[in-house]
Structures are given as structure tokens and as C-alpha cells.
Amino acid sequence: MKAFTQVDGLVCPLDRANVDTDAIIPKQFLKSIKRSGFGPNLFDEWRYLDHGEPGMDNSQRPLNPDFVLNQPRYKGAQVLLARDNFGCGSSREHAPWALEDYGFRAVIAPSFADIFFNNCYKNGVLPIVLPEAAVDQLFAETAAADGYTLHIDLAAQTVTTPSGAVFGFDITGHRKHCMLNGLDEIGLTLQHADEIKAFEAKHKQAQPWLFG
Amino acid sequence: MAAQTLYDKLWQSHVVSQSDDGTCLIYIDRHLVHEVTSPQAFEGLRLANRTPWRVDSVVATADHNTPTDHWELGIQDPISRQQVETLDSNIKHFGAKAYFPFKDLRQGIVHVVGPENGATLPGMTVVCGDSHTSTHGAFAALAHGIGTSEVEHVLATQTLTAKKSKAMLIKVEGELGQGVTGKDVALAIIGEIGTAGGTGYAVEFGGSAIRSLSMEGRMTLCNMVIEAGARAGMVAVDDKTVEYLKDRPFSPKAEQWDAAVAYWKTLVSDEGATFDKVVELDASKIEPQVTWGTSPEQVTTVGGKVPNPAQLEDPVKRASLERALSYMGLQADTPIEQIQIDKVFIGSCTNSRIEDLRAAAAVAKGRQKAANVKLAMVVPGSGLVKQQAEAEGLDKIFVAAGFEWREPGCSMCLAMNADRLEPGERCASTSNRNFEGRQGQGGRTHLVSPEMAAAAAIAGHFVDVRTFA
Numbered sequence: 001m002k003a004f005t006q007v008d009g010l011v012c013p014l015d016r017a018n019v020d021t022d023a024i025i026p027k028q029f030l031k032s033i034k035r036s037g038f039g040p041n042l043f044d045e046w047r048y049l050d051h052g053e054p055g056m057d058n059s060q061r062p063l064n065p066d067f068v069l070n071q072p073r074y075k076g077a078q079v080l081l082a083r084d085n086f087g088c089g090s091s092r093e094h095a096p097w098a099l100e101d102y103g104f105r106a107v108i109a110p111s112f113a114d115i116f117f118n119n120c121y122k123n124g125v126l127p128i129v130l131p132e133a134a135v136d137q138l139f140a141e142t143a144a145a146d147g148y149t150l151h152i153d154l155a156a157q158t159v160t161t162p163s164g165a166v167f168g169f170d171i172t173g174h175r176k177h178c179m180l181n182g183l184d185e186i187g188l189t190l191q192h193a194d195e196i197k198a199f200e201a202k203h204k205q206a207q208p209w210l211f212g
Numbered sequence: 213m214a215a216q217t218l219y220d221k222l223w224q225s226h227v228v229s230q231s232d233d234g235t236c237l238i239y240i241d242r243h244l245v246h247e248v249t250s251p252q253a254f255e256g257l258r259l260a261n262r263t264p265w266r267v268d269s270v271v272a273t274a275d276h277n278t279p280t281d282h283w284e285l286g287i288q289d290p291i292s293r294q295q296v297e298t299l300d301s302n303i304k305h306f307g308a309k310a311y312f313p314f315k316d317l318r319q320g321i322v323h324v325v326g327p328e329n330g331a332t333l334p335g336m337t338v339v340c341g342d343s344h345t346s347t348h349g350a351f352a353a354l355a356h357g358i359g360t361s362e363v364e365h366v367l368a369t370q371t372l373t374a375k376k377s378k379a380m381l382i383k384v385e386g387e388l389g390q391g392v393t394g395k396d397v398a399l400a401i402i403g404e405i406g407t408a409g410g411t412g413y414a415v416e417f418g419g420s421a422i423r424s425l426s427m428e429g430r431m432t433l434c435n436m437v438i439e440a441g442a443r444a445g446m447v448a449v450d451d452k453t454v455e456y457l458k459d460r461p462f463s464p465k466a467e468q469w470d471a472a473v474a475y476w477k478t479l480v481s482d483e484g485a486t487f488d489k490v491v492e493l494d495a496s497k498i499e500p501q502v503t504w505g506t507s508p509e510q511v512t513t514v515g516g517k518v519p520n521p522a523q524l525e526d527p528v529k530r531a532s533l534e535r536a537l538s539y540m541g542l543q544a545d546t547p548i549e550q551i552q553i554d555k556v557f558i559g560s561c562t563n564s565r566i567e568d569l570r571a572a573a574a575v576a577k578g579r580q581k582a583a584n585v586k587l588a589m590v591v592p593g594s595g596l597v598k599q600q601a602e603a604e605g606l607d608k609i610f611v612a613a614g615f616e617w618r619e620p621g622c623s624m625c626l627a628m629n630a631d632r633l634e635p636g637e638r639c640a641s642t643s644n645r646n647f648e649g650r651q652g653q654g655g656r657t658h659l660v661s662p663e664m665a666a667a668a669a670i671a672g673h674f675v676d677v678r679t680f681a
């Protein structure tokens with residue numbers, strides 16, 4: 001996983017609540033057995049005018065000019081600004097894979113769906129919860145200024161606007177540590193292998209029917 | 213000791229270790245695996261030269277991509293076929309307690325297969341790379357969906373890192389009316405608390421109406437808790453739980469059975485246990501539900517109407533309502549019963565168990581599908597459900613009524629196989645999600661119970677199953 005320390009990113013506003021994982025990456029792309037290459041199909045049904053299928057040459061497909069990601073001013077965006085309950089629906093990790101592959105490093109919203117939120121951290125995409133009023137302000141400022149960027153500092157847990165306004169955000173110590181260092185969580189957990197084995201032995205004694 | 217909730221008990225009995233910020237390492241008892249969210253996890257193991265920690269925790273099946281007809285032709289779509297074959301070879305290579313591959317008698321939707329085989333037991337932690345893993349909470353298990361990185365983490369370490377959620381009690385007291393099902397209770401709850409109402413909570417369902425539900429009904433309810441934003445839902449153990457599990461293939465046997473039952477009976481919230489939030493519903497007020505929009509919270513009663521955006525003051529809410537109505541091709545204020553449908557789908561991990569099929573067949577019996585309904589398909593949740601239904605003659609009832617009787621799988625719940633809606637088609641569906649494009653690009657989904665779906669197939673439009681004669 002790519003480490004996340006600081007990002008200065010162009011902001012793309014997606015002004016919808018309840019953006020679900022089917023919208024982020026439609027199911028036909030879930031047939032892939034790979035972890036990469038989902039970026040061109042991020043928001044596929046909104047982004048293109050035709051129906052997308054795996055294996056198509058996406059560069060030849062008709063773009064929907066009304067969809068925000070296709071507007072020239074948001075080209076190269078690294079920060080996605082969204083509304084409530086972003087990422088609701090399925091557990092598909094293809095959603096953060098698609099966001100990451102497209103180039104997004106962070107998503108800011110007033111609230112996220114739980115499994116999506118969790119999946120983001122495993123893939124170097126930082127989900128940031130800010131109060132509704134702050135998100136409203138960022139939407140207004142993004143609309144008003146071309147090339148609007150935010151400075152995100154994970155160590156300091158802050159989002160800073162071009163005019164210098166600073167918003168703090170929460171993150172658990174464990175997630176922060178993994179993100180800052182781009183750590184493989186499995187490796188970290190296996191450092192506790194002895195504890196897991198000890199727990200397992202006790203557990204087996206108490207509920208032997210769970211084993212075998 | 214202080215009074216504990218069921219969730220407290222399930223959580224505490226699985227904590228391996230806890231760090232200063234409250235993050236815990238949680239031991240996982242059952243890992244359900246299917247073809248869509250596992251290939252990258254197995255690949256990750258292989259690349260890191262790791263092996264699964266405990267293969268006897270793994271129960272796997274193929275469900276999302278499998279076709280529901282012409283099994284003799286195999287899987288026609290080459291990419292779907294590759295994904296299913298990848299699961300075949302991964303299980304062959306790494307091993308599992310049980311694998312029900314494509315065409316196996318016990319194959320089916322992972323959340324149907326687990327409980328019916330006794331692979332889901334009270335007191336377990338159950339995970340699967342699928343959000344509807346919450347279904348298994350009906351057995352007083354702590355069950356939730358995980359992403360593919362976590363699938364790999366569980367395979368490699370038998371644990372997950374997690375923080376304890378807050379606890380919510382949703383209490384439904386009173387008697388459910390005739391024709392009102394677990395599905396209607398689930399939709400009524402989501403209508404009440406919203407799709408984010410459960411975010412950050414583990415939900416326990418309690419109250420006399422919940423206890424009156426069968427295990428099937430409880431599974432339907434826990435299945436849809438994710439649609440209210442909660443990761444996990446659960447119901448305390450009672451006699452129905454124990455009765456359901458007796459003599460299932462993987463249920464404990466002989467003297468272990470007695471010890472297990474004695475332990476399971478403790479899996480209830482203690483008298484006086486406190487919850488962070490309590491929501492109460494009156495069962496007698498719940499009516500058959502129909503969704504009209506593109507989110508499960510956009511729901512009303514069968515006697516209700518499509519809402520009118522002009523009546524909303526908040527511009528963000530108004531715009532989102534207008535967008536939903538335009539996608540759904542609905543006019544404001546249309547009575548629900550006047551909405552005509554093109555297709556009917558009875559199936560999915562929400563409503564494809566034997567009791568669901570019996571209820572739908574009782575409505576379809578001796579009647580005919582309406583001429584304007586192009587397709588009414590019934591997709592059993594598993595091969596065992598199919599076998600049972602055929603033994604009871606339900607397939608014949610459906611076919612005589614003009615419905616199609618299919619092979620088991622996820623099917624048109626998410627349309628990863630060939631079963632899907634065409635753009636603009638309107639469907640009465642017993643599944644769990646009515647998102648844009650969920651059942652096929654441009655398709656329009658209305659979520660209902662199995663009996664309401666069957667009644668709609670006969671009438672050609674939504675109709676109140678309680679007065680349907």
C-alpha cells in the first residue's frame with residue numbers, strides 16, 4: 001500500500017448523498033480477478049453515455065459531458081468531495097480500488113458507510129469525515145474557484161483550505177500508523193501469532209464444536 | 213458482573229488482544245467465501261508466500277456469477293467462468309472445510325448455504341466478503357461483511373482488527389398483521405431510521421414480534437440491517453434457534469450438542485443491559501411495504517402514494533427526490549397500487565428460503581401471471597431449497613401460474629449473470645437493493661416481500677396482498 005503523509009490535491013465535488021458502491025464501480029467489472037485497472041470504470045454508468053462492459057476500449061467510449069469528473073476543470077483531481085453516507089451498499093473493495101486507480105487519494109464527506117470506510121484505509125485512500133457545515137463550505141468554495149485545492153496532512157490530522165482555514169479530523173491510532181507508513185496489516189498482526197494461538201487453544205477447549 | 217448485551221458477550225468472547233486506542237484483534241470462527249471477493253485475497257496469500265491459518269473455518273460456494281438456467285451448457289460468459297474456476301482452483305490448492313461448487317446439490321447463495329448446513333452457529337464470529345453477511349446474526353452470531361483485504365487478513369491470521377461498535381436495540385412489540393412479513397418489518401425500520409440510521413452500531417432486534425418470526429424471517433431482517441447502515445444485526449437465541457440447528461450437517465452432535473445448547477442459551481442480553489440507542493416500533497401498525505425510489509429508505513405502504521417533491525423545503529432533499537422519481541419513471545402522487553410492472557424476481561439472500569417460496573406459491577396457486585408481466589422468475593436460494601420446494605410441488609404451482617422455475621444463485625439480485633432488467637423495465641423484487649442499475653442498467657426496482665411480489669405478478673401491478681382475492 002502507498003503511504004499517505006501529505007497531499008495537495010485538486011478537489012472534485014460530487015454533490016449527491018447516498019452514493020452507493022454499485023455507482024462507484026458497477027458489478028460487471030467485479031468479474032475481474034485482479035486488483036488493479038478499475039480506474040477507467042470508476043462511476044461508469046454516470047461517466048459514459050453507453051453501457052460499459054469489461055474489456056472495452058474506454059478511450060473510445062462517449063463521455064457524459066454533464067458528469068462532474070468529465071469537466072476539464074476537475075481533470076487530475078485527487079480529493080473527492082461528497083455528501084452523506086458515501087460508499088453505502090456492498091462490501092466490494094473494488095470501490096476503493098477504482099478510486100485509487102483513478103488517482104483519488106482522499107474522500108471528504110459528512111459520513112461514510114462503514115465497510116467502505118474501512119476498506120479505504122487498506123488501500124491508501126484516506127476517508128475524512130468533516131461536519132456538514134464544513135462540507136457545505138468546501139462545496140461552495142470549490143464551485144466558486146477554478147483549480148481549488150486542499151492541503152491534507154495526515155500526521156497533523158488536518159485539512160487546510162487555500163485561504164488558510166483549518167479543519168481537524170479523527171482517525172484511530174492504528175489506522176494512522178498503517179497509513180502513514182504504508183504498512184501491510186497482515187505482517188503486523190502476525191507479530192501477535194502467539195497470542196492468537198493461545199486464544200485459539202482456550203477457545204477450542206470451551207467450544208470444541210467450532211473446530212474441525 | 214454488570215449486565216451485558218448479547219453484543220457485549222459475542223464481542224468479549226472473541227477479543228485476542230486490545231491496543232491503547234481501543235483497536236482489538238478479534239478471533240474469527242467462520243469464514244464464508246465466494247468467487248467475487250476472494251480471488252485477489254488468495255492471490256495476495258500466494259504472493260506473500262503465506263498459507264491459511266485454519267482451513268477448517270472456511271466454507272465456500274459459487275453464487276454471484278452462476279447461471280440459473282441451462283446448467284448443461286456450463287457458464288457461458290467467459291469472464292464469469294474464469295472467476296468461478298479461479299475459486300475452484302484456489303479451494304483445491306488451499307483447502308476448506310467444505311466447498312459447494314457450481315452444480316453441486318448444496319451450492320447456492322452463501323448466506324442461504326451457511327445456516328442450512330449448520331455452518332453458522334450461535335456464539336460464532338462469522339465473516340464473508342459480502343455485505344449481507346449480517347444475515348447470519350439471526351443465529352446470535354456476530355456476523356458482518358468485510359472487504360477483500362480483510363478476507364486475506366482472515367485467511368492469513370484468523371483474526372480481524374476492529375473497534376467495538378455502539379449497541380442499538382430495535383424493539384418491535386405486538387402482533388404482526390396477516391400478510392405482514394419479516395421483509396416488511398425490515399423495510400419499515402429502514403423507512404423509520406434511514407439508510408444511515410444504523411451507521412456505527414451493532415443492532416439487536418428484540419421484542420415479541422421478533423420472537424414470533426421464524427428463523428427465515430429473522431434472517432430476512434438481519435440481512436437488511438446493512439441497508440440501514442449497520443454492519444451487524446442479531447437476534448438472541450431461543451427455542452426456534454436451537455430447533456432450526458438440530459441435525460444440520462455441521463451442527464454439533466451427541467454430547468457436544470448438549471454442551472453447545474447449554475452455552476447458546478446464555479446468548480441473550482441480560483436483564484437491565486443498556487444500549488446506546490433504543491428504537492421502538494409497534495408491530496400492529498406495520499403494513500406491507502413497497503419501495504418507490506432508488507434507496508431502500510424511499511419506501512411506503514402498499515396503500516400509500518409516490519411522494520411529491522414540491523412538498524419538500526430542503527433543496528438538497530428535493531433534488532434527490534426528483535432525481536429518484538425521474539430515474540424510476542414515476543409521477544408524484546401516483547398511488548402505489550397503480551404502478552404497473554414488467555418483471556418479477558423472487559429470490560436473493562433476503563427472500564429465497566423455503567418459507568419465502570411457500571408464501572409466494574400460496575399466492576400464485578391456481579392463478580395466472582398477468583399478460584403485461586414479461587417474466588416472473590423464481591430463483592431458490594440453494595440446491596437444497598430447490599429440492600425441498602420440488603418435493604412439496606411448489607415448482608409445479610409456479611410453472612402452472614406462468615412463472616419460471618430456475619436453478620439457485622444470486623441471479624437478478626445484482627445481475628452479474630445473464631438475468632437482468634433491460635433499461636426502463638420495472639420489477640417487483642424480493643431482493644434488498646433498489647439502487648440505480650442494481651438489477652441491470654436503467655432497470656427500476658421496487659422491493660417487496662415474496663407474497664407481495666407474487667401478487668404483483670398476478671395482478672400486473674402492485675396490490676395489497678391482504679385483500680387480494
Ligand code: SF4
Pocket residue numbers: 275276321322323342344560561562621622625626643644
Ligand atoms: S443474493 Fe444479492 S445481496 Fe445476496 S449475496 Fe447474492 S448478490 Fe449479494
